[in-house]
Amino acid sequence: MTRLFHADALACQYDTGAARTRFATDGYLPLPGLLTRHGLATLRAESRRLERRARRRDFAMACMDGSPRRMTTLGGHVIARESRLIHRLYADGELLALLAAAVGEKPTAVPEALERHVLNILHRQDDTHGAHTDDYPYALVVFLEAPPDPADGGLVEFTPHTTALTAMTGTGARTAHHAPGDAYLLRSDTTAHRVTPLTRSGVRRTVLNFAYARSDAEVRTTPSAHELYG
Ligand SMILES: O=C(O)CCC(=O)C(=O)O
Ligand SMILES: [Fe+2]
Numbered sequence: 001m002t003r004l005f006h007a008d009a010l011a012c013q014y015d016t017g018a019a020r021t022r023f024a025t026d027g028y029l030p031l032p033g034l035l036t037r038h039g040l041a042t043l044r045a046e047s048r049r050l051e052r053r054a055r056r057r058d059f060a061m062a063c064m065d066g067s068p069r070r071m072t073t074l075g076g077h078v079i080a081r082e083s084r085l086i087h088r089l090y091a092d093g094e095l096l097a098l099l100a101a102a103v104g105e106k107p108t109a110v111p112e113a114l115e116r117h118v119l120n121i122l123h124r125q126d127d128t129h130g131a132h133t134d135d136y137p138y139a140l141v142v143f144l145e146a147p148p149d150p151a152d153g154g155l156v157e158f159t160p161h162t163t164a165l166t167a168m169t170g171t172g173a174r175t176a177h178h179a180p181g182d183a184y185l186l187r188s189d190t191t192a193h194r195v196t197p198l199t200r201s202g203v204r205r206t207v208l209n210f211a212y213a214r215s216d217a218e219v220r221t222t223p224s225a226h227e228l229y230g
Pocket of ligand 1: 118120129134139141156193194195207209
């Protein structure tokens with residue numbers, strides 16, 4: 001199989017120790033250009049095909065301080081049935097090795113299919129994935145489409161080492177812009193995060209989010225994933 005991603009993306013861009021320190025400090029580690037050109041084209045085509053099964057969501061999530069969800073989503077249970085490609089990529093040995101090098105332990109698959117690998121599409125003005133924390137500790141977010149201009153919104157905003165969603169409006173919040181083919185790794189259970197609203201129509205932001213667990217950790221799941229992907 002032609003490669004979908006650069007297995008050496010971490011090693012090429014970081015000293016491993018520095019990457020781990022940065023991830024531990026910031027709760028966020030950018031992986032620019034993780035996908036190969038072939039990988040981006042293939043996964044884009046796959047997401048276009050899957051989008052027909054996706055559902056429009058427009059609600060306030062009660063368990064996350066009523067933060068808004070205005071987006072189109074497809075849950076991991078459907079993707080597991082419909083996309084062998086994404087199902088395989090999620091469990092790819094080289095991808096897991098890259099993640100292990102960044103976080104300092106081998107991430108394990110999330111037990112629940114629904115939360116494992118999801119597709120999030122922002123495609124209308126004001127679309128946003130409001131403030132939250134994830135149930136599981138590690139999220140690899142892979143960009144298939146993104147507005148080229150940061151002024152168009154769709155930025156990931158995050159506050160390290162806090163689960164308080166009110167912190168998102170404080171001075172500790174940081175934003176990052178990514179291009180298609182980029183990815184980032186997030187310590188998603190202890191880093192409050194959101195995606196800023198699209199400021200105009202005619203732009204799209206599509207990501208795959210791969211969630212991973214820690215082998216030893218107990219997880220208290222929230223209703224959030226079922227509300228957004230069920
Ligand atoms: O789209 C993003 O950048 C973040 C996605 C996310 O936070 C999630 O799916 O839980
Ligand atoms: Fe998240």
